[in-house]
Amino acid sequence: MININSLELSYGTDEFRLSIPQLKIESTEKVAIIGPSGSGKTTLLKLISGIIQPQRGRVEIGEVAINELSDPQCRDYRISNIGYIFQDFELLDYLNVQDNILHPFRITQSLKIDNQVRDRVKSLAEEMGIADKLKRLTNNLSQGEKQRTAICRAMITAPKLILADEATGNLDPSNKTKILDALFRSTDKNKATLIAVTHDHELLDRFDRVIDFKQFCDGESV
Amino acid sequence: MIDSFYLAWRYIVFNRIKTITLVLCISLVSFLPFALKILLNESEHQLMSRAITTPLLVGAKGNSLDLVMNSLYFSKEKPDFISMKAIEKVMDSYLAVPIPLYTRFHAREYPIVGTTLDYFEFRKHKVAEGRSFAMLGESLIGADVAARLNLKVGGSILSSPENLFDLAGVYPLKMKVVGILQKTNSVDDKAVFVDLKTTWVIQGLGHGHQDVKKIADESDVLSRSDKLVTTSTKIKQYTEINVDNLGSFHFHGDPSIYPLTAIIAVPNDEKSATILSGRYLSEQKNQQIVRPKKVIEDLLGNIFQIKEFIDAVVLIVAIAMVLAIFLVFSLSFRLRQKEISTILHLGCSRSTVVQLIGAEILIIAVFSGMLCFSSLLVLQYFQGEIVHQLFIS
Numbered sequence: 001m002i003n004i005n006s007l008e009l010s011y012g013t014d015e016f017r018l019s020i021p022q023l024k025i026e027s028t029e030k031v032a033i034i035g036p037s038g039s040g041k042t043t044l045l046k047l048i049s050g051i052i053q054p055q056r057g058r059v060e061i062g063e064v065a066i067n068e069l070s071d072p073q074c075r076d077y078r079i080s081n082i083g084y085i086f087q088d089f090e091l092l093d094y095l096n097v098q099d100n101i102l103h104p105f106r107i108t109q110s111l112k113i114d115n116q117v118r119d120r121v122k123s124l125a126e127e128m129g130i131a132d133k134l135k136r137l138t139n140n141l142s143q144g145e146k147q148r149t150a151i152c153r154a155m156i157t158a159p160k161l162i163l164a165d166e167a168t169g170n171l172d173p174s175n176k177t178k179i180l181d182a183l184f185r186s187t188d189k190n191k192a193t194l195i196a197v198t199h200d201h202e203l204l205d206r207f208d209r210v211i212d213f214k215q216f217c218d219g220e221s222v
Numbered sequence: 223m224i225d226s227f228y229l230a231w232r233y234i235v236f237n238r239i240k241t242i243t244l245v246l247c248i249s250l251v252s253f254l255p256f257a258l259k260i261l262l263n264e265s266e267h268q269l270m271s272r273a274i275t276t277p278l279l280v281g282a283k284g285n286s287l288d289l290v291m292n293s294l295y296f297s298k299e300k301p302d303f304i305s306m307k308a309i310e311k312v313m314d315s316y317l318a319v320p321i322p323l324y325t326r327f328h329a330r331e332y333p334i335v336g337t338t339l340d341y342f343e344f345r346k347h348k349v350a351e352g353r354s355f356a357m358l359g360e361s362l363i364g365a366d367v368a369a370r371l372n373l374k375v376g377g378s379i380l381s382s383p384e385n386l387f388d389l390a391g392v393y394p395l396k397m398k399v400v401g402i403l404q405k406t407n408s409v410d411d412k413a414v415f416v417d418l419k420t421t422w423v424i425q426g427l428g429h430g431h432q433d434v435k436k437i438a439d440e441s442d443v444l445s446r447s448d449k450l451v452t453t454s455t456k457i458k459q460y461t462e463i464n465v466d467n468l469g470s471f472h473f474h475g476d477p478s479i480y481p482l483t484a485i486i487a488v489p490n491d492e493k494s495a496t497i498l499s500g501r502y503l504s505e506q507k508n509q510q511i512v513r514p515k516k517v518i519e520d521l522l523g524n525i526f527q528i529k530e531f532i533d534a535v536v537l538i539v540a541i542a543m544v545l546a547i548f549l550v551f552s553l554s555f556r557l558r559q560k561e562i563s564t565i566l567h568l569g570c571s572r573s574t575v576v577q578l579i580g581a582e583i584l585i586i587a588v589f590s591g592m593l594c595f596s597s598l599l600v601l602q603y604f605q606g607e608i609v610h611q612l613f614i615s
Contacts, residue, residue, distance in 0.1 A: 051567055072571060079569025090564040094236030095229070106225035107570035107578075137236075 001027050002048060002161070002193065009043065009056030018043055020057070023211070027160070030187065030194040034206050035213025044213075045163045048071070048195065049082050050074040061161060079108045083154030083192075085183075089146045089167035091138040091153075097145075098134040101152045113155065116211040124152040127189075128182050144175040148182060155186050162187055164196040168203065176200060230581035241586060242549060248590035251543040253597050255536045260598065262529055264605040265613045269295075272408060273518040275345075277317065278487040278495055279306055280502070283510045290517045295345045295409045295610075296325050296333035303481035304509055315501065318487035324421045325483050329379045329397070330369050331543055336421030342403075344488060347410060350403030351375050355417050359463025363395040366411040368402045374606065375399055379414060381424045388566035395424050396462040400439055410609065422473065422480055423463070423507075430460040430471035454482065462582035478603070487511065525613075 004023040010016060018040040025031050033041045046052045047059055050066040059067045061081070069077060078084075091100045101121050125131040128148040138146055147167060168176040168208055170201040180203055187194045196207070200201065204210050205213075234241045261600075272294045281289040282302035291297040305324075312320035321344055324336035339354055342362075351374035355362050363373060373379060377399045397416060405411055422428050434451040437443055443454040460467045473480075489495035495513075502511035555562070562575055601608070 027493075047509075049567075062577070075566075075569045075571050077569075082569075084567060086564065090559060090567075092564075096232045101231065103565075104568055106229055107565055107568065107574050 001025065001062065002062065003058075003060040005058045005060075007047065007054045009047065009052070009054045009061065009147075010101055011177040016040070016043075016219075021197075025193060025195060026211075027193055028188075028191050030206075030208045031181065031196070032154075032210045033195065033197045033213060034199070034201070034204065039213040041213050042165050045084075045165055045195065045197060048161075048181065049078050049084060049163055050220075051078075052222055076108065076110055079104050080110060080157055081159050081161060083157065083159040083162040085147075085150050085154045085164040085167045087136075087169045087172075089150040091146055091149055093137065093139050096135050096137050097125070097130060097141070097149050097152075100138060100149055101156050103153055114167070117156070119155060120158075121152070124155055124186070127186060128152055143171055144179060147171060147175075147179050151168060151179070151183055155190065160190070160192050162192050162194045163197075164194065164198050166199065168198065168200055176203065180206065225318065226576055226577045226581040227585070229578055230585055233582060234585055236572040240554075241589075244547065244586055244587045246595060247543060247592040248547065248586070249597065251536075252538050252546065252594040254596070255533065255540070256533060258529065258536070259600055260605055261532065261609055261612070265525065265609045267563065267615070268408075268609055269518045269522065270515070273514040276486055276514045277489055278498065278511055279514055280304070280312060280320075280485040280487055280509060280511050281483065282297040283508055286510065286512045286517050287521060288507050289484060289512060290514045292325055293486065294514055296335060296413055300326065303482060303483060304483060304485070305479045307478050308482065308485055309507060312485055312487050312498070315498055316490075317498045318489040319519045320488040321488065322418055322482045323484045324418055324481065326481075327384065327421060327424050328382045329361075330371065330382060331413050332364075332412055332415055334361075334421060334424065335380060336416055338418060341415070341486070344486065345406070345408075345410065347406055348404045349401045350404040352399070353553060354401055354419075355415065356400070356451050357463070358417060358419055358423065358468060359395065359397055360400045360416065360420070362401040363399055364403050364411040364413045364415075365405040366412060368399075373399050374404075375401060379505070393459060393461045395420070398462075398464075406604070412610075418472075418482075420463075423471065425481075427437060427475065428471055428473035430463065430467050432458040433470065551583070 002023075002025040004020050004021075007018070009018045012163055016038070017079060035041050048061070048066070048166055050059075050069065050111065053067050056192065057067075058065055064077060066074060066077065092103065095103065098121055099106075101124065102117070105113045109210065121134070122131065125134055128151060130145055130152070132149050133141060133145060137148060141149065147170070151167070152168060154164075154176040162183075171179060183194070183196075184206070198204070243440055261351065263582055269335040273290070276294055279550060280291050280330055281293065282304050284302055285299075288297075289301040292301055306322075309320045309322055313315060319340065321340045322337060323341075327334040341347075342349075342354065349362065350365065352362075361379060363379065367373065367379075371379070378396050379399060381395045381397065396422065397414070397484050403410065403415075416532055419428060423430075434443070434453050437453065437457070442456050446452075446455055460470065463471060487498060499511050499513070502509060565575060565578075566572070
């Protein structure tokens with residue numbers, strides 16, 4: 001369960017201010033976050049993943065208060081327990097699909113690549129329909145294939161929390177549905193929590209809950 | 223750590239053109255000062271080792287460097303000739319043993335050195351195969367000449383004409399190879415040694431032809447008297463000297479004025495060397511005596527002055543290159559900010575990012591080092607040849 005209490009973050013003087021008195025998200029819940037641009041949706045994902053720290057308040061994932069961890073502890077926790085999907089995929093063009101999926105294992109010493117992990121790459125790739133493209137450089141993939149690769153990378157550590165920042169934002173309508181299907185399948189299989197920032201209102205009814213960020217401008221609890 | 227190198231390697235392979243350019247630049251900048259040092263050390267070694275063992279050189283007045291380079295290294299610069307009388311002068315002084323040298327001609331690209339057997343004793347050269355020349359037209363060849371021209375004892379080598387368009391010139395002389403010198407690691411390995419008289423035959427001062435008294439066709443005889451027979455040009459000239467025609471070879475003119483390029487004077491002792499040098503200073507208007515060591519030291523002094531200048535230029539280029547490489551890396555990392563930020567967002571530590579960048583730099587440095595080192599090895603292998611081409615021939 002994710003529990004956010006009395007969270008406050010601001011940039012500059014009055015340019016940006018995010019205030020969340022309370023936000024609770026249950027385990028295995030699929031939550032969509034909507035709201036106008038600049039309202040702080042992406043900032044919330046970064047706060048939950050510990051990429052940025054709030055000025056006040058507490059972010060708990062299960063028993064762990066992520067904003068109270070030291071920087072190395074926080075990074076270690078993030079890479080092992082949180083899968084982050086970026087809007088523009090953020091794949092490395094010099095690595096092939098397989099290496100991109102395995103990337104989290106190659107940039108931390110706490111995760112080791114073994115046969116089990118390699119099998120997991122294959123099964124994830126099969127689930128996402130990119131099993132035949134594992135040896136391809138990402139430059140040679142379609143947008144949909146790139147996002148599937150990014151989802152595989154987020155899922156490879158079998159995280160219990162998946163943060164998707166407009167994961168379908170760059171995709172055409174037919175791909176959007178397919179990618180969301182794949183993401184939901186994978187989330188269900190892992191019994192993970194999904195928090196997805198989205199602008200696609202037609203996809204909202206597929207989520208368990210929708211949080212409109214507009215309310216946090218008024219400091220409401222959810 | 224291995225993963226850092228793996229990712230760095232993938233990045234380098236993906237950006238191979240950029241990497242190759244960078245590796246070539248770094249290798250070149252690292253290679254230049256070392257290469258210069260190797261070549262200069264080798265040139266110093268080659269020039270000095272021979273100069274030290276040659277105490278005095280007598281030659282025509284003029285450029286002493288040309289005289290030394292031609293006499294010690296058989297370079298293409300020809301000093302003016304001196305005559306055989308110069309030998310008598312050294313001999314008559316009883317202060318030194320003269321060893322004549324005549325290095326005007328070539329066989330293919332190899333110099334033909336006309337000298338006496340004293341030369342080999344003086345240089346402490348040994349015959350590896352066959353024997354020394356004993357007869358007119360015989361040659362003793364250096365080890366490299368034998369290897370490169372695939373010549374064996376019993377084979378032959380042809381002198382090259384000085385000028386291809388000289389229709390009135392002397393016919394090339396076919397010289398029999400009677401011996402091959404042991405490898406000496408000096409220019410003597412690339413020389414064809416013959417008796418002094420053989421070089422005069424090559425020049426046309428001596429020649430052999432069919433016996434004019436036994437000409438069958440009288441129409442070839444233009445005039446005949448008791449002392450002189452004049453023939454047409456149909457008479458057969460010998461281009462090879464063998465036992466059968468050796469007797470027909472003869473020289474025209476006064477042998478005491480036959481040319482030499484230099485005389486190696488081996489003094490009895492240092493005092494004799496000084497006295498002999500003094501005599502040339504005071505008496506000789508057309509000849510000079512030089513100490514090769516001194517001449518080469520002066521030359522090396524000039525070369526090392528140039529080296530200091532080149533070193534300074536290389537240093538400036540190296541600094542500029544280091545700055546350029548630094549700029550390339552910093553621009554590259556600026557371009558990769560998004561990638562680095564993604565890695566950090568995924569949970570990578572800053573130290574791992576540093577490790578990744580370090581691994582890339584290390585791989586490029588190792589490749590540059592390997593390329594530089596292997597180039598230096600190649601240079602070292604050919605340094606003798608290169609120095610010979612650059613500084614000696």
